[in-house]
Amino acid sequence: MSFLDKLLEGVEVEWKTLGEVCDFQNGFAFQSSLFKESGLPIVRITNINGSNVELKDVKYFDATDYRSGNPLNYYIEHGDVLIAMSGATTGKIGYYNLDEKAYLNQRVGKFIPNKEILNNRFLYHFLLTKSEFLYVLAGGGAQPNLSSNSLKEKLLVPIPCPDNPKKSLEIQQKIVGILDKFTELTAELTAELTARKQQYSYYREQLFSFDENEVKHLPMDNESIGEFQRGKRFVKTDLIAEGVPVIHYGEMYTHYGTWAEKTISFVSEELVKSKNLRVAQNGEVVIVAAGETIEDIGKGTAWLGDEGVVIHDACFSYKTKLNPKFVAYFTRTKQFHDQIKKHISSGKISAINAKGLGKAIIPVPSPEEQARIVSILDKFDTLTTSISEGLPKEIELRQKQYEYYRDMLLTFDKKI
Known part of the structure; x- marks a missing residue:
């Protein structure tokens, strides 16, 4: 039964x-x-x-x-x-x-x-x-x-039990009670995720706030720490199932976070050679430079893959001597965006050039301090964004559990 x-x-x-x-x-x-x-x-x-x-x-x-x-x-x-x-x-x-x-x-x-x-x-x-x-x-x-x-x-x-309204409502309420327990748990996890994201944002800002008398601050295009290189144009119809890893600028908004080792898109080796496409190497930061709103611009993803990745012409690669994840986290701070937004051209598509990005001042603590900051933010990042082990994964599992029991409890034989 x-x-x-x-x-x-x-x-x-x-x-x-x-x-x-x-x-x-x-x-x-x-x-x-x-x-x-x-x-x-x-x-x-x-x-x-x-x-x-x-x-x-x-x-x-x-x-x-x-x-x-x-x-x-x-x-x-x-x-x-x-x-x-x-x-x-x-x-x-x-x-x-x-x-x-x-x-x-x-x-x-x-x-x-x-x-x-x-x-x-x-x-x-x-x-x-x-x-x-x-x-x-x-x-x-x-x-x-x-x-x-x-x-x-x-x-x-x-x-x-349509002939006995009282019993009918009791059965309905029992089903509601079971399903509401699942929705309440999902709501609690969602509320916790919101709180953790706020905490993450707060600590990210704090960890990049240094006394200028104690820690060196440099423009990002200072040759002692890094240089920008713009990607080259390819279109979505160039993408194939297997080949050379590639990041299209639109995917920076829909798929990539602070770092990546693999891509979801590829192009052929022939296309890379014929168009002389730009390739970012391990340790470089891919920064998106175009989007529909000013808030979209400037987010970076540290490329940590074993092979190079082709980047779109609406992105820049940032070849840096700093910890690449340190830079990627910095590009997601209010401190960074407050600096670059005045250099963003607005229109149907907003955009920024290398000169505008390069004017942003970044703190340059010791390599050890950079690694410490990355370690702290990695924990928050995993907790709030990981679909394999963080709160988003837990919420997804609870939602699937709810849907399973909902469908089981509300699937009745039709005898009309």
Whole structure:
């Protein structure tokens, strides 16, 4: 007998349309021209992340601006379950876990379960198993769009022991209790990761703060410590499955951290020779020099691979006598970015040249002190970014564990 069978204790499960067990409210058509910087918060589709509602990049409104309709009737309270109805986040579910009231924007929907039949949190966990169904229901493609009618008519919800509402809600609550333990653990780990990242950032800044009277400070292009060399152009269509290791500038934002020994992309030896592509050697730091925002520019990755790596023309290699990981960590400090941002040209693509990078002043402590700093920051880096042994790995494992039990506990036989 499965764990789910034990929970059900032999009772039947009836599948009902969402409309039979739950009402639904569409959002209010707030006008972007009336958005405020403060006031009552509006939840838009971009605030729904697939599990929760995040009040980031929030717009606000003043109810007195609206003479027709009453936006205050579209409130969201703690415990409400929302869904994105259109756009890139179509079908994503969000649980509103905040105490502050917020308000539904158009294209955001709110589920209103019949409390005598359906546990709100049970519905939430169930909806998380229906992402593919919701995507198909929305029409898929480039412009998916959900309607409240299609949700109410076509989404089927399992109701255990439908003839005994009290027992049904007890079973639903037992399932919720089990699944919530997993989500709570994931939330705790995520909160710890956030705290550790803040701690990491703080210590990184502190470890690169030296008294100028005690430790030498030099421009990064000072020939006694290093020199910059720009990469050469190749395009994504040049990339192949095997060959000479290569770092494309876009991968600096999506894949690489403070150091790397292997690449995820390659080019042919023939291309390297025919285009005379630039190769960074072991111990050099690859620094990205172009991006969509000023904040993106300047992050470095110490190359520690056994063979050279080809670098894109939107990157520089920094051949240095300093500890390469020391330099890479420095390029991720506020101290460094405050120095280079005035040399970054802004536009559709922001960029910096070698001269601008070279003007940044870097502290040059003894090799032993550089190694000590690297050792400390390596521990923080592993804890906060490693997908093999740090907190991100632990969070990933807990999320998979939650999804396993969620699917097991919410997969019922359909006897409609």
